[in-house]
Amino acid sequence: MIEITGLTKKYGSFTALDSLNLNIDKGTVFGFVGQNGAGKSTTFSILATLLAPTSGTAYVNGFNISIEPKQVRKQIGYMPDFFGVYDHLKAEEYLDFYGSSYGIEANKRKQLIPQLLELVNLSHKRDSYVDVLSRGMKQRLCLARSLIHDPEVLILDEPASGLDPRARVEMREILKELKTMGKTILISSHILPELAEMCDEIGVIDNGKLVAHGSVAEIQKQLQAEKMIVVKVFNNRKKAVQYFEDQPNVSQMDLLEDDESFQFVFNGDSEEQWHLLKEAILQDIQIVSFKEFETNLEDVFMEITKGVELV
Template sequence: MIQIKGVTKKYGNFKALDDINLSLEEGTVFGFVGANGAGKSTMFLILATLLQPTSGELFINGISVRKNPTEIRKMIGYMPDFFGVYDQLKAEEYLDFYAASYGISDSERQKIIPQLLELVNLTHKRYEYVDLLSRGMKQRLCLARSLIHDPKVLILDEPASGLDPRARVEMRDILKSLKKMGKTILISSHILPELAEMCDEIGVIDNGKIIAHGSVSEIQTQLRGEKVITVNMMKAIEQQTIHFFEENPFIMNIEKLEMNNGISFSFKGTDDDQVDLLKNAMANDIPILSFTEHVTNLEDVFMEITKGASEDEA
């Protein structure tokens, strides 16, 4: 569905994007995460045909973004990070204006607009003036605007930016509904946990480069390279128990817990290696009460990724 091949964007000697390569299947929800200024918006502007890359090619459904911008605009819905609204229009009129701009007939507009307002939970605000809507409502209205021509691809730049917790949940639920409809969705954010629940894949971008790509769990594994596991016993730990864990080639940094009935350690093996470890421990009559893998804090992962990339640049 989407192919990005060697896309670079330069401003003088500065590279806003540096050799971006990415391939996404139809129906994928992909999240670009990175700090402000990392290159997320630049990438989205190029995909939305609003900015030309210095080099590289992009294709949506086999059509070149650079060579056929008019065709591409029929296929995408773009929601920028800073959106504009016409304050003197009511919500319904606002959508009607954009639908007419896409050449949608009056009879079709009368069907589509109520459906879109229902999708973004704004049916009760259809006759409200846009300038009287809250920020969250305005963003949902702009999302409805990007859907007015039923695009195959949605490009959403920071759709949850500046929203309160309740509005974030509402936006997330709407995006989940769009995912079920089979839309291919690209979302950007500078907050990794914000994307974790709704995305099939995530790309971490820093200084114009994609430095990690995969599911959240894959990114954690490839960058952290280890898991932290806590094992609690039914009785005080004996030296032979410590020796059992020390002999495992995937275990390091063993620490006794304060209660003296447990240990924690770093584990660099696979999930299968972890299963084998537990099986062998039980076979050796080690009285395990609990065996817990700790979930890595996503913010810590993001900080570690970008720190590593910065050190490589230096």
């Protein structure tokens, strides 16, 4: 669906995007992770044919972004991180304007617009002026606008930016629905844990370079030779801590605040972890819970970019 080869964007001596190579299959929800200025918006703008690459190329549903930009635009719905709305139009009129701009016939627009408003949970605001809508509602209206021509690919640059928690949940649920419809979705967000919930794959970009690519689980597995184990005991935490501190592959012991729990770093495989727990029980360590700490996407990002020189 999307093929990117050697995509590079330079501004004088500054390289905003450095030889990006990436393939995204149809129906995939792909999350782009990176700090501000890492190259996410540059990549999205190039794919949306709004910015010409310095070198390299990309194809969207088989169309070359540089040679066939008009065909590419028919394939994509683009939602930038900053978008304008026409305040003196009603929500329904706003979508009708864009539908007309895409050459959609009036009769078809009358059928399509109510469906889009229902999809983004704005049916009750169809006659409201855009300028009175909340930020979250405006975000959802812009998403509906990007869907007006039924594109195969959605490119969403920071769609949850500036939204309150409830609005972010609503946006996430809409994206899940679009995923079930088979849309290929590229999404960036600074709210990293939420990407993990909705994305099939993520790409970590730093200083214009793709430094990691795969599922969250795959990237975590690559990074975590060491595991953080959290243990809770019924009583005699001191005895339990002493036991685990004496075991091989255990380091960085930390006591937690509840007087019953502690955590440590374990550098071993699953079999060694099982033996560790088994021997603890044989030593009459009264364990209530023994679990591996789940690393979230923020932890993954910080680990991947650790030590990378930032500009």
